[in-house]
Amino acid sequence: MSSMVVVTDETFEAEVIRSPLPVVVDFYADWCGPCRTVEPVLEALSSDLAGRVKFTKLNVDESDLVTRSFGIHSIPTYLFVAQGRERGREIGPVGPVEFRSILQRYFDFA
Numbered sequence: 001m002s003s004m005v006v007v008t009d010e011t012f013e014a015e016v017i018r019s020p021l022p023v024v025v026d027f028y029a030d031w032c033g034p035c036r037t038v039e040p041v042l043e044a045l046s047s048d049l050a051g052r053v054k055f056t057k058l059n060v061d062e063s064d065l066v067t068r069s070f071g072i073h074s075i076p077t078y079l080f081v082a083q084g085r086e087r088g089r090e091i092g093p094v095g096p097v098e099f100r101s102i103l104q105r106y107f108d109f110a
Contacts, residue, residue, distance in 0.1 A: 003046040005056045009065040012058070017084045019054050022107045025079040026057040027072045034093045035076045041096045045103075053103065080106040 007015045007025065016023045026042055028035035046055035060067045060075055070079060070086075078094070080087045080102075087106040094102065 003050060003055070004042060005054060007056045007058050007063070007066075009063045012063070012066045015054075015056060016081050019081075021052065021054045022080070022082040022087075023054045023056055024103070025081065026055070027060050027067065027070075027075050027077040027079065028057055029059060029061050029075055032075050038076055038093045041094070041099060044096065045099060049103075053107065078102075082107060 004026070005015055016025055024042070026035075026038075028039075042055055042057075045053075049055075058066060060072060074091050076091070076093060078090045080089065088102075090102055
């Protein structure tokens with residue numbers, strides 16, 4: 001069972017921008033090999049950090065409005081949002097240790 005929240009153009013505002021938790025948005029596509037490679041890493045982090053960070057995924061082929069508004073041109077791209085504002089972004093596959101380090105940098109975890 002996935003603990004990641006699927007977001008769309010219609011739900012992005014409520015699930016990401018208005019979230020009380022910091023949010024990771026995984027911009028992906030079903031046909032993207034590197035996206036599928038990183039999915040287990042994100043699933044594990046989502047479970048480990050439940051209640052501290054919300055992990056979401058947005059299919060770029062199905063949510064063109066959000067994809068264009070954030071200028072997403074490569075996937076996977078990870079957007080880090082806290083208190084409604086973009087704190088940073090990373091492009092390309094990332095391993096579990098590096099992803100935790102990135103989360104600490106953008107979300108100020110102790």
